[in-house]
Amino acid sequence: MKQKLLVIIGPTAVGKTKLSVELAKRLNGEIISGDSMQIYKGMDIGTAKVKEAEMEGIPHHLIDIKDPEESFSAAEFQDLVRGEITRIADKGKLPIIAGGTGLYIQSVIYDYQFSDTPADLDFRKLLEERALAIGNEALHQELAAVDPDSAQQIHPNNIRRVIRALEIYHCTGKTMKEFQSAQQPELLYDTALVGLTMDRELLYDRINLRVDLMMEEGLLDEVKELHDRGITECQSIQAIGYKELYDYLDGKVSLETAIENLKQNSRHYAKRQLTWFRNKMNVEWFDMTDTKNLSKKITEISQYVEGKLQVKSNTY
Template sequence: MTEAESKPRLLVLVGPTAVGKTNLSLEAAVRYGCEIVSGDSMQVYRGMDIGTAKASREERAAVPHHMIDICDPDHLFSVAEFQERVRRLIEDIHRRGRLPFIVGGTGLYVESVCYDYKFSDIGIDESYRKELNDYADRHGEAALHDMLAQADPESARRIHPNDRRRTIRALEIVRATGSPQSPEATGPKKESPYELCIVGLTMDRQILYKRIEARVDLMIEQGLVREVDALLRRGYTTDLPSMQGLGYKEIVGYLQGEYDLPFAAELLKRNTRRFAKRQLSWFRRMPDIRWIDVTEPNFSAHLQTFHDILAGKFTPDPE
């Protein structure tokens, strides 16, 4: 048996938001006997359904889904916790004779599982953390984020300027280790603990942007404002990382009277377009991805290309 043959198989589908991952993943999962593992950092939160574009109840009934609705929005969920949980899930799915299939768009989370990320045991520096919090209170979140951009540009690129908690944690690690690195991680190494097959979906940028705009309109029609209002009424504060997520912070501004709903919708569209651009940049740096251009609306052809890629990499046993 070769080394590749001795590794557990792992199928992965990545791509920017609104590119069409869900439909393709459901079809492929049925054909290859997969269980889907969400690779989205926001879908872990209960009560955050519309803004995170979770698979519907019907879709989750058709194919087993994991890493959805596993914690409340005030839980400080981390990439290290994601890696630990998903690696256990992969083992469990294999024991049942199924193929684990990660589907999602949070690059760091997906990559932390696919490759050999090693997470540090660096503890909390309370005095330095207080110093940084005081600095942010005096000068603002942007000034704190600028500190990180100088110390660790790569982490600053990933962390939102308003995410004080993650910015401070990244600065703590730089201070403790003396070197820039990904938040709480050293890596990734190029080797994977799995026999990987990673497929990426891409499309013409302008067409993707139109799909994003249509998705935002649909989210608002489906009740995104009610969803965010319900979270606020349940006591989830706006400084929580979950409430700073895309689709939530923009609606919070509307609910707090900072601007009207049309402005909130346009703001969300703009921020989602920018997010999609960052997603594509991240995934294009990952090794091993086989890309499918889904610009032309020919789902059957795209699905066939997906099957061809799997046949060339590994052929999971169909049910």
């Protein structure tokens, strides 16, 4: 018997946090963050961390476990989340992963063996030096020449993933998609994979509004504190919401331009998230466009999960 697991995915600002809490209340669950940036302390507003009031008493895991100076990998995430799944299940609760970092979530629910992934550390170091010499955009164009699918899904500034895709191609002669397909991973858990989607224009409006609210809540002060601490060449600062405001603090752009770039990059990221999930995972999609009937939609999703996992809701 495989362990039951609920996974809630979807683009930024689509409503994953609220849904995950509501389902946790109905299905006796606890929530594991599936976001690669919410692990960092002091990065609350820009990563849209769930607030204590929003948790409604539901335990949340893998939030605020790393300092911004520290690196974090999908392999480490895989190990930590699988441990949390076991601990939550041992308490008789339903583990619920909620987040938007597709590769990280995929690494948990499928039987991926990171130790089997090819590596060439000398080649990797060469690419790191090359990125410094020619710039991220140029290296991203080199990836596009040999692996256009990965290049479309990976932002040029996410240089670690650009280099990783190039490294896999260098070692195997296969694109990232071809290499992952050859692995033929199987689901490790009895998984209900719920995807949230929304009318594109409405989603973009929500993203723009979210950025405005983040600025009102003090995002600039949050970023400035990291900037003043000298945290610059770190994985955490590549997060959307931080790199754009770093450009402002470094005097490269005006604040107005930085905010517009933040909105634009967030919209582009949401589009890439949807493309990634649709191409990589067997997801049951639910449209959240009708925000006026949210309660009805939550009940519909809850009933789907109950049927898929054969669990009972406490709302009866």
